[in-house]
Amino acid sequence: MSIEPRCDGCAVRYGTPTRPKEVIIALMHWRLALCLLVPTVLVEAQDDSSGIYRAEARLVVLHTTVFDKNGNLVVGLPRDAFHTYEDGVEQRLKLFRREDVPVSMGIIIDNSGSMKNKFEKVKVAAQALVGASNPQDEVFLINFNDDVYRDVDFTADPHKLAQGLAKIDCKGGTALRDALKAGILYAKAKGQHDKKVIVMVTDGDDNMSETTLDEVVREAQQREVLVYAIALLSEEEHEAAKRARQALDIITRATGGHVWYPRDADEVGRIALQVAHDIRNQYILGYTPSNGALDGGYRQIRVTVNGPGHPTARTRTGYYATADLGSKPAVPKPIIKR
Numbered sequence: 001m002s003i004e005p006r007c008d009g010c011a012v013r014y015g016t017p018t019r020p021k022e023v024i025i026a027l028m029h030w031r032l033a034l035c036l037l038v039p040t041v042l043v044e045a046q047d048d049s050s051g052i053y054r055a056e057a058r059l060v061v062l063h064t065t066v067f068d069k070n071g072n073l074v075v076g077l078p079r080d081a082f083h084t085y086e087d088g089v090e091q092r093l094k095l096f097r098r099e100d101v102p103v104s105m106g107i108i109i110d111n112s113g114s115m116k117n118k119f120e121k122v123k124v125a126a127q128a129l130v131g132a133s134n135p136q137d138e139v140f141l142i143n144f145n146d147d148v149y150r151d152v153d154f155t156a157d158p159h160k161l162a163q164g165l166a167k168i169d170c171k172g173g174t175a176l177r178d179a180l181k182a183g184i185l186y187a188k189a190k191g192q193h194d195k196k197v198i199v200m201v202t203d204g205d206d207n208m209s210e211t212t213l214d215e216v217v218r219e220a221q222q223r224e225v226l227v228y229a230i231a232l233l234s235e236e237e238h239e240a241a242k243r244a245r246q247a248l249d250i251i252t253r254a255t256g257g258h259v260w261y262p263r264d265a266d267e268v269g270r271i272a273l274q275v276a277h278d279i280r281n282q283y284i285l286g287y288t289p290s291n292g293a294l295d296g297g298y299r300q301i302r303v304t305v306n307g308p309g310h311p312t313a314r315t316r317t318g319y320y321a322t323a324d325l326g327s328k329p330a331v332p333k334p335i336i337k338r
Contacts, residue, residue, distance in 0.1 A: 058292060058325070060086075061095065062285040063195060063226055063256055064315040065278055066305050073281045074311045082313070085302045086289055095286025102136035103279060104154065104191025106183040107161075109168065110202035111143040116170040118232060121265040122201050123165045125230075125272040129199065130158055132276035138192060141165065144179035145172030146208050150334045154190055176202055177209035180216050180227065180251070182332045188223040189331040195284070196225040197257075199275055201268065203232040205240035206247065213247055220255045221319045224326050227251050228275050229259040230268055256315040285315075296322050 062084065066074040079096040107126050109115075115122070130139055141152035141164040152164035180200065187196040198220075220227055229248045233241040245261070252259040258278065260271045289299065299321055303313040319325055 058288050059094065059286050060091075060289060060301075060319065061194070061224055061326070062301065062303065062315040063224075064283045064285055064303055064313050065256070065258075065281070066283065066307075066311050066313050068309045068311050073278065074305075074307060074309075075281050077283070077305065077307055077311075081306045082283070082285060083304045083306075084285055084287055085304075086287075086291065086299050088300075088302075089290055091287040091290060093285055093287055095284060097284040098282075100134055100280045101195055101284070102134045102138075102193050103195040103197050104187055104193045105133065105137055105139050105197045105199065105279075106142060106187050107139060108142045108144065108179050108183050108198060108200040109165075110174060110176070110200075110204070111145045111149075111168050111170055111172070112174045112204060113145070113171045114235070115203050118203060118265040118268075119168065119170055122268055123168075125268040126165060126201070127158070127162065128269055129272040129276050130161060132273050134280060136193075140183075140186065140190075142179055142183050142186075143168045144175050145170070146175060147172075148175060148179045148182050150182070150186065150332070153334075154192070173208040174202065174204050174206050175208035176200075176206040177211040177213060177216050177247075179209075181211045181219055184216070184219045184223055184225045184227075185329045185332050187225055189328050196223070197279055198225055198227045199272075200227065200229045201232075202229065202244075202248075204236050205244040213250065216251055217254045218320065220251065221316055222322070222325055222327075223329070224316075225255060226257045226279075226316075227255045228257040228278075230271050230275075231259060231261050232265060232268070233261060234263055254317050256317075258314070289321075291321075294321050294323055296320060 066077060068074055079093065082093065084091045084093060109122060109126065138154045138156050139161060140150065140154045141161060142148060142150050151167050152160055155161065180198065183198050187198060229252055231244060231248055233244055236244065248259045262268060262271060285303065298318055300318045301316060303315050305311045305313045
């Protein structure tokens with residue numbers, strides 16, 4: 001968009017008549033000034049907007065959960081209760097929202113052979129999660145074993161989700177990281193809402209993926225996708241369960257999500273409702289980094305909160321300062337083979 005001064009009869013009326021050459025130079029200067037000013041104005045206006053504009057390429061957006069010492073969600077805090085730091089330097093918030101916004105959500109379900117006796121309860125929990133979410137949410141479904149399958153593309157129709165869940169037939173191994181990466185990329189490439197979330201249910205350690213843990217974490221942080229996980233590890237061997245816990249702890253903590261470790265599948269439904277409640281009661285913070293260098297370096301993020309009961313904030317822990325921050329990737333194929 002460009003805004004030009006009105007010119008009547010090719011003369012700018014600031015006193016004496018102006019020659020055409022001077023008019024052109026004046027217009028060029030005015031256009032340049034407006035191009036520099038407009039992005040800042042758009043970002044500053046976000047508090048009252050229903051969407052997050054990215055006119056300023058370096059706007060870092062943080063979906064933030066606040067909870068008290070008992071783990072209860074804390075809502076209704078004012079803007080000045082939050083302090084955001086990048087590499088230890090406090091950043092000025094340009095975006096602050098706290099309403100329930102619609103999300104683009106991916107549900108990723110472990111379809112390995114060990115899930116066979118748990119799947120019916122997981123299916124019911126997945127449907128409960130969607131039912132407790134914002135009615136404007138859009139959802140897609142991925143299941144995985146040795147391979148990764150996107151059974152339902154983004155939809156707001158619960159019947160399509162139910163049809164996708166009915167297709168799942170538990171067998172094979174566990175390509176967890178491959179499935180997570182595919183879900184993150186698809187959520188960012190095709191999701192219509194600014195807020196992107198992945199919810200994964202699994203019961204074991206990854207034993208099939210080509211994708212590394214570092215790749216998954218980097219993709220999630222760069223694409224601004226929160227990852228939640230429900231891990232049923234009670235039947236897994238000790239060392240395998242330990243590896244799975246370490247990986248899921250790293251992924252969820254790095255993205256601002258959370259992981260639960262229920263004792264059995266009976267608890268999955270309750271946790272699914274807790275996930276939905278968490279997603280719908282977050283704060284959205286945004287800032288333009290004081291360090292504007294796109295040098296590829298890692299920027300560490302920390303958010304602190306002032307309030308009754310010494311609340312704690314949970315959000316993604318950082319990002320890489322590259323030009324692709326928040327960018328849309330290519331859409332992954334519906335079925336990704338190893």
